[in-house]
Amino acid sequence: MASFQTIDPDKMYKSIYEFPDHMTAAIKIGESISLNKQYPDIKNVVVAGMGGSAIGGDVVRILVKNEIEIPMVVSRNYTLPHWVNNHTLVICSSYSGNTEETLAAFEDARNKGAQIVGISTGGILTERMHDLELEVVAIPSGLQPRAALAISFVPMMYLLKAIGIIGDKTVNQLMNAAALIKENRNQYSEESNGNPTYALAQRIYKTIPVIYGETESTAIVAVRWKGQLSENAKMLAYYNELPEMNHNEIVGWENNQELIHQLSVIWLKDQNDHPRTNIRQETTQKIIGDLSEHQEVVVIEGNATVERYLHMIHFGDWVSYWCAILHETDPTPVKKIDQLKKILSKKS
Incomplete structure (x- = not known):
């Protein structure tokens, strides 16, 4: 197999490696946020975004869930929920500023006041917002x-703090997490068997991973793993969450066994998982048994929830990277997304 440097000419390796450095730089951006407007009487928060920007909203929502006292949701759509009104803070998050769904959601937010x-x-997005x-918050490209x-x-996260929706509790843990x-x-x-992310990639890269996490907890990390395996490794991957999958999907582990055997199951576990969820996970793992190619359990140790969740995300990013390398696939290009955007641009 060719060296990973040859397979990865655009250096996705570097981008993943520098995740904690990005965190440190982003903390400085957050600390420098100075708002000129008041945002009074906010009763709910909606993050409008897609892809990596949307998962950023998911990560914030799950990290601040024990601190925030109003509902916060992530909207991945052209339109926002009907209940959005003048008491709603809408955060339009688009890395490029050109995401068509987010631009449409921005206009919908304006229409809803x-x-x-x-x-x-x-x-x-930035041009329209400046015009109005x-x-x-400007972030580096x-x-x-x-x-x-x-x-x-x-x-x-710092924006929520600046507006007064959260305090210091969660943001103060970010530097330790980095x-x-x-x-x-x-x-x-x-690139060695002593690396647990590389070892896991070796076991799953020829399978279709199904990633399970706990609702409002590691399920958000599972969404990130799924997306990274799809975009970096160019592999189909799926996720679901406990306890919900115990009420439907578990029954699907029966027919088409020749296909099921091509699946690998990855269980994302955290020390704060509900005790009943732990029992469900262990029992479901036994029920699935050897129907899948194999089952993996990923647990990250640590004292703080913020540290464990972000560490697990970083772990998964590396798994997706090594899956790409094992497939001898450049992890950076997303040709099918580019193809889709090109076609959509002609149909607008």
Whole structure:
């Protein structure tokens, strides 16, 4: 097999390796946020975004869930929920600033009278918001959107703090999380069996991974793993969450066994999982048994939830990278997305 440097000419390796550095840089951006407007009487928050920008909203939502006291949702659509109104803070997050769904959601937010802020590197979104004298948090360009996760979610968290929706509790844990990830990234970046991310990639790269996590917890990390396996490794991957999958999907592990055997199951577990979820996971793992190619359990140790979740995301990013390398596939290009955008641009 060719060296990973040859397979990865655009250096996705570097982008993943520098995730904790991106966090540190994003913390500085967050600390420098100074708002000129007031955002009074906010009763709910909607993050409008797609892809890497949307997962940034998901990450914020799950990290601040024990601190935020109003509902926060992520909208991946052209339109926003019907209940959005002048008491809603809509954060339009688009790394490029040109995401068509987010631009449409921005107009919908205006029509619904929402209070709007943006996070972007520029593009049409920034131009429109500046024209309307709306505030935009500027973030640095130059990355693939999926590799800019830290650049998206950290300023969003600080934005919520600046508006008064959250306090210091969660943001104060970000620097420690970055330091922890730095301690592990050298091991994860080695093309060797001693690297647990490379070893896991070797076991799953010829399968279709199905990733299970707990609702409102590791299920968000599972969404990230699925997206990274699809975009970086160019592999189909799927996710679902416990306990919901125990009420339907579990029954599907029966017929088409020759196909099921091509699946691998990855269980994402955290020490804060509900005790009943732990029992469900262990029992479901036994029920599935050897129907799948194999089953993997990923657990990240650590004292703080923020550290564990972000570490697990980084772990999964490396798994997706090594799957790409094992397939001898350049992880950076997303040709089918580019093809789709080209076709859509002619149909607008």
